[in-house]
Amino acid sequence: MKVVLVGSGNVATHLALALHAIGNTIAQVWSRNQSHASKLADKVNAKAISNLSEADLSADFCVVSIKDDAVGEVAELLRGFKGIVVHTSGSVDIAVFAGVFERYGVLYPLQTFSIDKPVDFSNIPMCIEASDADTLNAVGQFANKLSTNVREISSEKRRVLHLAAVFACNFTNYLYTLSNDLLNENDLDFNIIRPLILETAAKVQEAYPKDVQTGPAIRNDEQTLNKHKAMLTAQPELLAIYQTLSDSIKKTKK
Amino acid sequence: MKVVLVGSGNVATHLALALHAIGNTIAQVWSRNQSHASKLADKVNAKAISNLSEADLSADFCVVSIKDDAVGEVAELLRGFKGIVVHTSGSVDIAVFAGVFERYGVLYPLQTFSIDKPVDFSNIPMCIEASDADTLNAVGQFANKLSTNVREISSEKRRVLHLAAVFACNFTNYLYTLSNDLLNENDLDFNIIRPLILETAAKVQEAYPKDVQTGPAIRNDEQTLNKHKAMLTAQPELLAIYQTLSDSIKKTKK
Numbered sequence: 433m434k435v436v437l438v439g440s441g442n443v444a445t446h447l448a449l450a451l452h453a454i455g456n457t458i459a460q461v462w463s464r465n466q467s468h469a470s471k472l473a474d475k476v477n478a479k480a481i482s483n484l485s486e487a488d489l490s491a492d493f494c495v496v497s498i499k500d501d502a503v504g505e506v507a508e509l510l511r512g513f514k515g516i517v518v519h520t521s522g523s524v525d526i527a528v529f530a531g532v533f534e535r536y537g538v539l540y541p542l543q544t545f546s547i548d549k550p551v552d553f554s555n556i557p558m559c560i561e562a563s564d565a566d567t568l569n570a571v572g573q574f575a576n577k578l579s580t581n582v583r584e585i586s587s588e589k590r591r592v593l594h595l596a597a598v599f600a601c602n603f604t605n606y607l608y609t610l611s612n613d614l615l616n617e618n619d620l621d622f623n624i625i626r627p628l629i630l631e632t633a634a635k636v637q638e639a640y641p642k643d644v645q646t647g648p649a650i651r652n653d654e655q656t657l658n659k660h661k662a663m664l665t666a667q668p669e670l671l672a673i674y675q676t677l678s679d680s681i682k683k684t685k686k
Numbered sequence: 687m688k689v690v691l692v693g694s695g696n697v698a699t700h701l702a703l704a705l706h707a708i709g710n711t712i713a714q715v716w717s718r719n720q721s722h723a724s725k726l727a728d729k730v731n732a733k734a735i736s737n738l739s740e741a742d743l744s745a746d747f748c749v750v751s752i753k754d755d756a757v758g759e760v761a762e763l764l765r766g767f768k769g770i771v772v773h774t775s776g777s778v779d780i781a782v783f784a785g786v787f788e789r790y791g792v793l794y795p796l797q798t799f800s801i802d803k804p805v806d807f808s809n810i811p812m813c814i815e816a817s818d819a820d821t822l823n824a825v826g827q828f829a830n831k832l833s834t835n836v837r838e839i840s841s842e843k844r845r846v847l848h849l850a851a852v853f854a855c856n857f858t859n860y861l862y863t864l865s866n867d868l869l870n871e872n873d874l875d876f877n878i879i880r881p882l883i884l885e886t887a888a889k890v891q892e893a894y895p896k897d898v899q900t901g902p903a904i905r906n907d908e909q910t911l912n913k914h915k916a917m918l919t920a921q922p923e924l925l926a927i928y929q930t931l932s933d934s935i936k937k938t939k940k
Contacts, residue, residue, distance in 0.1 A: 605886055
């Protein structure tokens with residue numbers, strides 16, 4: 433397949449590398465910033481462009497992987513694209529492309545990407561959606577070459593999925609940060625807590641999180657909860673997070 | 687070593703299994719509830735007792751692995767124990783044993799345990815502390831047979847560690863639960879988000895969480911934040927958690 437890639441961020445980069453690795457031709461990489469486009473284009477043997485008027489409208493796929501609020505505006509600049517246009521966003525409705533392209537869809541990889549960490553796509557859930565049955569079929573085949581875990585998900589459900597991912601990934605990572613800060617302030621190394629973090633995630637690969645909740649809040653261990661709150665009095669923001677989450681956990685008690 | 691085990695919960699169970707597996711003799715298992723004591727005792731070839739007056743005071747180690755607020759009271763009932771008494775709690779000061787025993791300490795495994803999931807102790811950070819240098823040495827040797835990751839940690843730092851663990855493990859697992867609830871309410875399967883959860887934890891095994899934070903809050907993507915908040919209006923508790931954590935993440939923006 434001949435692919436035009438619009439974007440050069442975390443998702444765009446890893447998708448480009450994976451699509452290139454399985455034999456697709458990345459014809460062009462666009463980024464508003466020419467040096468970003470060049471950096472990624474060089475890795476996948478593509479041409480870097482920074483003006484969408486240069487986009488090759490005859491490619492098979494155009495993958496739009498940019499900030500959510502820019503998708504609509506960029507689509508207008510790609511008007512006339514003859515192949516299938518997909519975006520990769522969790523929370524942008526497929527309707528953003530309606531009336532702009534004939535064949536379009538969504539290819540949302542439900543995973544967290546960082547520029548420097550290699551990604552194995554084979555098990556990543558690829559949530560797909562398309563303008564029509566034929567296009568859905570084509571997007572499905574395209575996604576299937578990347579992952580064995582392809583699912584048709586409507587825009588409405590994809591929005592829920594994205595929100596659930598914010599809780600399970602973004603907020604979780606932030607709690608790791610708060611934990612790291614607490615350790616650093618007390619000359620303790622983050623290394624000491626890394627095995628716990630990994631096991632916490634590993635546990636729910638088989639079990640449901642509700643069934644493996646541990647800690648003072650679920651035990652209603654007021655003595656420990658009070659000790660912890662006393663330790664956080666000088667950090668009102670941390671204290672508020674501790675209180676909010678502990679109170680909420682207590683309510684789930686079976 | 688001959689060990690008396692006081693407790694039959696998650697930590698007590700996994701410690702007993704691990705201590706037994708590496709060749710220690712678990713002489714007795716105590717639990718207030720005789721059937722709990724018997725269930726664990728059977729697994730490690732020990733005698734179940736439900737009255738601490740029956741405890742074998744001549745054993746080498748007594749491992750007290752019970753609810754935090756019961757440690758002091760149970761210690762009184764073990765007065766006269768000739769070997770080394772350790773508790774396994776994250777937030778109970780070593781001083782709880784002062785004046786009760788001659789040789790005592792702490793053996794805190796920094797990990798999350800569930801009854802049914804087998805545990806590999808070899809990499810679990812074992813935080814130790816003791817009444818004196820000789821006892822520290824003995825507790826260290828005892829811990830070293832379980833794990834290659836043994837560290838001397840004061841009661842004060844252990845308290846911080848425990849608090850950091852609440853953020854990194856207990857609160858994190860609760861966010862998985864909220865995520866699972868959101869999915870279920872919309873007929874989506876928790877399976878779809880499991881790879882994301884695992885990768886989120888895997889990412890910070892090498893990196894620091896602050897350097898790999900993703901999501902709408904860190905990007906200051908107000909459009910997506912507002913969409914998410916609109917989706918949560920019927921769930922004020924979830925909305926409060928979303929708001930509290932997102933606001934806090936925004937403040938960390940570099």
